[in-house]
Amino acid sequence: xxxxxxxxxxxxxxxxxxxxxxxxxxxxxxxxxxxxxxxxxxxxxxxxxxxxxxxxxxxxxxxxxxxxxxxxxxxxxxxxxxxxxxxxxxxxxxxxxxxxxxxxxxxxxxxxxxxxxxxxxxxxxxxxxxxxxxxxxxxxxxxxxxxxxxxxxxxxxxxxxxxxxxxxxxxxxxxxxxxxxxxxxxxxxxxxxxxxxxxxxxxxxxxxxxxxxxxxxxxxxxxxxxxxxxxxxxxxxxxxxxxxxxxxxxxxxxxxxxxxxxxxxxxxxxxxxxxxxxxxxxxxxxxxxxxxxxxxxxxxxxxxxxx
Ligand SMILES: NC(=O)c1ccc[n+]([C@@H]2O[C@H](COP(=O)([O-])OP(=O)(O)OC[C@H]3O[C@@H](n4cnc5c(N)ncnc54)[C@H](O)[C@@H]3O)[C@@H](O)[C@H]2O)c1
Numbered sequence: 001x002x003x004x005x006x007x008x009x010x011x012x013x014x015x016x017x018x019x020x021x022x023x024x025x026x027x028x029x030x031x032x033x034x035x036x037x038x039x040x041x042x043x044x045x046x047x048x049x050x051x052x053x054x055x056x057x058x059x060x061x062x063x064x065x066x067x068x069x070x071x072x073x074x075x076x077x078x079x080x081x082x083x084x085x086x087x088x089x090x091x092x093x094x095x096x097x098x099x100x101x102x103x104x105x106x107x108x109x110x111x112x113x114x115x116x117x118x119x120x121x122x123x124x125x126x127x128x129x130x131x132x133x134x135x136x137x138x139x140x141x142x143x144x145x146x147x148x149x150x151x152x153x154x155x156x157x158x159x160x161x162x163x164x165x166x167x168x169x170x171x172x173x174x175x176x177x178x179x180x181x182x183x184x185x186x187x188x189x190x191x192x193x194x195x196x197x198x199x200x201x202x203x204x205x206x207x208x209x210x211x212x213x214x215x216x217x218x219x220x221x222x223x224x225x226x227x228x229x230x231x232x233x234x235x236x237x238x239x240x241x242x243x244x245x246x247x248x249x250x251x252x253x254x255x256x257x258x259x260x261x262x263x264x265x266x267x268x269x270x271x272x273x274x275x276x277x278x279x280x281x282x283x284x285x286x287x288x289x290x291x292x293x294x295x296x297x298x299x300x301x302x303x304x305x306x307x
Contacts, residue, residue: 002026003224004064004109006054006100007073008047009036011176012115012168016071016217017047023221030054030063031074034092040175054096060103067107069224072100072148073115080182082141093144094151101155112152113223114165116232118273120146128276131167131234138268149232156230164223164284166216169236169275173213173295174302184243185210185296188250189303197259204244204262207272209236212290222286229283236275237288249292253300 003020007013008029013036017027027047032054041049052059054074064070075093076082082089097114104112121129122136137143152163172185179186191198219235241249251258280286 001068002028002066004028004030004067004070005047005073006030006070007036007075007115009033009038009040009049010073010077012171012213012216013071013073014040014044014175015173015213016073016220018044019217019221021046028063028067030059035077037177055091055099057099057103060099061106064100064103064107064109068110070100070104070109070112071115071220071224072097072112075115075148076141076144078182079119079139079141082139082144086140089140089144093141094147097148097151101151101161104161105155105159109161111162111164111224112155113220114148114152114163116149116165116167117142117145118167118169118234118236118275120149120167124270124273127272128238128274129234130276131232131279153230153232162228162230164226164230165232166219166223166235167232167275168216169209169211169234169273171213171216172210173299176213176299177306184208185246185299186303188247189254189300190307192250192254192256192258193300193303193307195256197261198247199261199263200243200247201263201269202265204247204260205242206269207240207242207274208246209238209240209274210246210292210295211235211237211275211288212295214295215288215290219280219284219286219288222284226284231283233280233283234275234277235280235288236273236277237290237292238275238277239292240272240274241292249296250300253297
């Protein structure tokens with residue numbers, strides 16, 4: 001099938017585009033390179049790249065023409081960026097998503113897969129986090145990701161469009177570059193491989209659910225190929241590890257001396273995070289399968305090639 005990947009020059013979008021091409025699909029990428037990379041596109045020359053903004057209906061109409069499914073990843077990404085640039089966050093994530101949905105309606109596109117975020121939940125109240133956990137986002141980013149979900153699901157009720165929203169937990173893996181906006185695995189791995197110290201906020205016993213990008217890619221493809229299911233689903237690994245354990249694992253793979261500095265906990269950081277992934281299994285028959293050991297080893301080897 002012919003598909004549109006918005007944000008295909010980015011971390012997750014480039015992995016998704018590569019896999020879609022490998023599975024024989026025609027891939028169009030729409031990206032304005034705000035946080036995406038040309039080198040990610042160079043590695044997937046068979047994808048048709050349109051440099052443009054999801055807020056621009058001309059670019060969107062051009063990119064979406066003839067597509068059956070839209071994988072919508074383009075976004076202003078992350079809590080910190082949204083606090084630094086809140087107007088951009090709302091314009092890109094809300095108006096950009098609406099521009100995509102309007103184009104889908106006009107071009108009779110069958111399905112949208114929305115890249116949502118666990119950031120919609122805000123302070124976590126129960127573990128593991130099920131889909132019906134209260135949504136009380138505590139950043140503009142969490143609000144706009146929730147809005148992306150609600151707009152897409154409303155269009156699925158109003159028109160002949162299906163919508164699956166995947167709420168990613170902490171995604172890591174190939175093509176994830178050093179990130180000033182706070183993704184812990186790239187920060188730790190890049191710094192440690194360069195012989196720099198790393199900083200842990202709090203005692204390091206906080207836990208996170210890290211999901212490998214390959215699982216995120218497969219969940220997207222399964223959702224896109226499926227017919228009949230619309231809804232919002234949590235997408236993590238369904239497991240969690242402490243930050244201290246994560247550092248131990250990285251240490252064991254890099255064989256370099258590691259200096260860890262502990263600082264006061266940051267206000268707003270959640271203590272524990274863990275996705276309940278049963279709904280995704282039940283509705284879409286998808287189960288994440290990449291272990292932290294395998295995913296982290298592969299990621300560290302890739303980072304070494306970029307230094
Ligand atoms: N990485 C994570 O852990 C994580 C967690 C939860 C949700 N997500 C979501 O997954 C999606 C992909 O995130 P990522 O980690 O790959 O980030 P990324 O920054 O690597 O990718 C985002 C892409 O969108 C593009 N983009 C931004 N604004 C655009 C615009 N106005 N028009 C066209 N393109 C635009 C960027 O250039 C970039 O290529 C995002 O929607 C993000 O909110 C990511």
